[in-house]
Amino acid sequence: MGARVFIDGEAGTTGLQIRARLQERSSIELLSLDDSQRKDAVHRARLLNAADLVILCLPDAAAREAVSLLENPETRVIDASTAHRTDPDWVFGFPELDARQAELVAKARFVSNPGCYSTGAIALIRPLIDAGLLQPDFPLTINGVSGYSGGGRGMIESYEDESSPNYTTRAFHTYGLGLHHKHVPEIVARGGLTQRPIFVPSVARYSQGMLVQVPLQLGALAAKPSVAAIHAAISAHYAGQRFVSVASLEEAARCATALDPRALNGTNDMRLYVFGDEELGQAVLVAQLDNLGKGASGAAVQNLNLMLGLTADEGLETRAAAE
Ligand SMILES: NC(=O)C1=CN([C@@H]2O[C@H](COP(=O)(O)OP(=O)(O)OC[C@H]3O[C@@H](n4cnc5c(N)ncnc54)[C@H](OP(=O)(O)O)[C@@H]3O)[C@@H](O)[C@H]2O)C=CC1
Numbered sequence: 001m002g003a004r005v006f007i008d009g010e011a012g013t014t015g016l017q018i019r020a021r022l023q024e025r026s027s028i029e030l031l032s033l034d035d036s037q038r039k040d041a042v043h044r045a046r047l048l049n050a051a052d053l054v055i056l057c058l059p060d061a062a063a064r065e066a067v068s069l070l071e072n073p074e075t076r077v078i079d080a081s082t083a084h085r086t087d088p089d090w091v092f093g094f095p096e097l098d099a100r101q102a103e104l105v106a107k108a109r110f111v112s113n114p115g116c117y118s119t120g121a122i123a124l125i126r127p128l129i130d131a132g133l134l135q136p137d138f139p140l141t142i143n144g145v146s147g148y149s150g151g152g153r154g155m156i157e158s159y160e161d162e163s164s165p166n167y168t169t170r171a172f173h174t175y176g177l178g179l180h181h182k183h184v185p186e187i188v189a190r191g192g193l194t195q196r197p198i199f200v201p202s203v204a205r206y207s208q209g210m211l212v213q214v215p216l217q218l219g220a221l222a223a224k225p226s227v228a229a230i231h232a233a234i235s236a237h238y239a240g241q242r243f244v245s246v247a248s249l250e251e252a253a254r255c256a257t258a259l260d261p262r263a264l265n266g267t268n269d270m271r272l273y274v275f276g277d278e279e280l281g282q283a284v285l286v287a288q289l290d291n292l293g294k295g296a297s298g299a300a301v302q303n304l305n306l307m308l309g310l311t312a313d314e315g316l317e318t319r320a321a322a323e
């Protein structure tokens with residue numbers, strides 16, 4: 001019999017995608033509630049405590065409630081919400097963070113996955129901090145664009161359901177301009193920063209896929225690195241990784257006129273690019289990922305595979321396989 005897995009919030013955007021990635025697997029036995037029970041704390045508690053591993057795909061308050069309902073000390077948890085991402089008692093669910101993280105995830109009882117924008121931002125920033133090319137107190141700016149599925153069921157409805165009271169025909173909007181986006185604390189804590197970056201996200205009128213950008217004036221960095229040194233540090237950090245890859249500088253130059261946020265949709269891949277000009281002393285680092293893949297459900301399945309000792313890419317598409 002396979003490991004018993006309960007997805008709390010399985011009817012939502014992230015939950016449904018995790019379910020699709022797990023349901024055909026003989027190594028997994030999915031525990032499930034029917035629609036009339038899925039928000040009932042008594043039924044949820046029953047499955048939360050019957051499972052070997054639960055994945056929380058819930059709003060933050062419901063994720064906290066789920067943890068409070070746990071009585072079985074053997075039940076392990078992956079939380080997709082923001083509730084525990086900077087909690088020191090939870091292991092951060094980005095296995096490529098550094099050389100030790102995959103093993104920490106594999107052994108953990110409580111794993112808190114990064115947000116979708118944070119996955120891209122941390123992936124770009126952390127290697128430069130670790131290599132000493134970016135000082136932790138550097139005043140960074142980060143920009144992002146996401147498909148509307150990043151806002152979950154409510155936002156999807158507002159773009160796709162003309163009868164919804166929130167229906168919008170907007171092509172594009174920037175948000176988070178109060179500068180308190182919920183991903184900033186985890187970008188600081190897990191990226192290795194001491195200075196809060198300015199993060200400006202946006203949503204465009206397409207469903208899925210994102211770009212996260214970190215512009216850098218290289219002369220303003222204490223280490224004054226070249227574009228090539230930045231690229232070398234990021235490439236070395238992810239050497240041998242299955243799901244995070246770094247485009248060569250030549251490939252980046254070829255996509256400098258158009259980078260598609262949807263290119264990796266349906267996969268658990270994240271592709272990192274370093275664009276730049278040595279003479280100008282300027283660079284723009286970009287992460288390309290599926291907000292619902294490596295940004296959410298793919299990351300959850302990747303961590304589940306690690307925690308249960310299963311094959312790394314079981315249930316996960318990579319770009320090579322999707323092509
Ligand atoms: N969408 C994305 O790109 C990403 C999302 N996440 C995170 O994953 C989590 C889920 O997000 P997402 O799937 O987009 O959101 P959705 O709104 O699509 O899904 C949330 C689900 O949780 C259900 N739910 C709400 N309250 C309760 C409760 N008390 N008990 C049981 N179920 C409940 C909702 O039911 P109902 O709809 O009936 O209210 C819905 O089915 C969030 O924390 C989000 O921040 C993380 C990374 C990326």
Ligand SMILES: CC(=O)N[C@@H](CCC(=O)OP(=O)(O)O)C(=O)O
Pocket residue numbers: 080081082114115116117146147148149150151152155182183201202203295
């Ligand atoms: C487009 C959009 O609205 N995106 C969401 C973040 C999506 C994500 O990463 O979710 P969690 O951090 O909740 O896990 C937002 O900005 O609130």
